[in-house]
Amino acid sequence: xxxxxxxxxxxxxxxxxxARLRCSPMxxxxxVYWYRQLPEEGLKFMVYLQKENIIDESGMPKERFSAEFPxxxxxxxxxxxxxxxxxxxYFCASSPxxxxxxxxxxxxxxxxxxx
Amino acid sequence: DQQVKQNSPxxxxxxxxxxxxxxxxxxxxxxxxxxxxxxxxxGPTFLISISSxxxxxxxxRFTVFLNKSAKHLSLHIVPSQPGDSAVYFCATLTQGxxxxxxxxxxxxxxVNP
Numbered sequence: 001x002x003x004x005x006x007x008x009x010x011x012x013x014x015x016x017x018x019a020r021l022r023c024s025p026m027x028x029x030x031x032v033y034w035y036r037q038l039p040e041e042g043l044k045f046m047v048y049l050q051k052e053n054i055i056d057e058s059g060m061p062k063e064r065f066s067a068e069f070p071x072x073x074x075x076x077x078x079x080x081x082x083x084x085x086x087x088x089x090y091f092c093a094s095s096p097x098x099x100x101x102x103x104x105x106x107x108x109x110x111x112x113x114x115x
Numbered sequence: 116d117q118q119v120k121q122n123s124p125x126x127x128x129x130x131x132x133x134x135x136x137x138x139x140x141x142x143x144x145x146x147x148x149x150x151x152x153x154x155x156x157x158g159p160t161f162l163i164s165i166s167s168x169x170x171x172x173x174x175x176r177f178t179v180f181l182n183k184s185a186k187h188l189s190l191h192i193v194p195s196q197p198g199d200s201a202v203y204f205c206a207t208l209t210q211g212x213x214x215x216x217x218x219x220x221x222x223x224x225x226v227n228p
Binding site for chain 1: 151
């Protein structure tokens, strides 16, 4: 009964490189959310996806960031040409249904460090 | 424009006493209010939630109170235990949209033995 799985747990990149963060939702969950937490801050919503569809990307920076949730395989958050300001903890959450009665379950996050 | 505010960055209580964590919000359209608990290097764990049509929800040692007129909610933990030491996040959700959670900045609770 695995929970939300995120990998890698830690990722170090140099400025200008690409970062790929992966998230496998809980079994039976078809809704995936990505959040970012900067130091001393709360989690900020980035994007909400269902299989093969982006439902809401209002929290995504306009450039360099993209997300997908393909029919097969994990959800991917991709950051191109990373900059120091991208250093943060990135959390993925999943839920079985899109309603307030089913709380989102979170993974343990990927801590991204930019050198 | 912070829609969810947790004005106390930290709280320290004695084991066995009550812990009260507070949260204020600005948007009257929120449908659900949730509390998550987070340990270092782990993801947030869901604790308890309350619908906007209720004013109290209880689950074991945890009770959440909602005061809609004041746009305020609180989490009561009684009795507090050392294992409750963590960061507690208040979050809100609006149905009918993307179901995204809007989080406060968190309150770090320390329960002293």
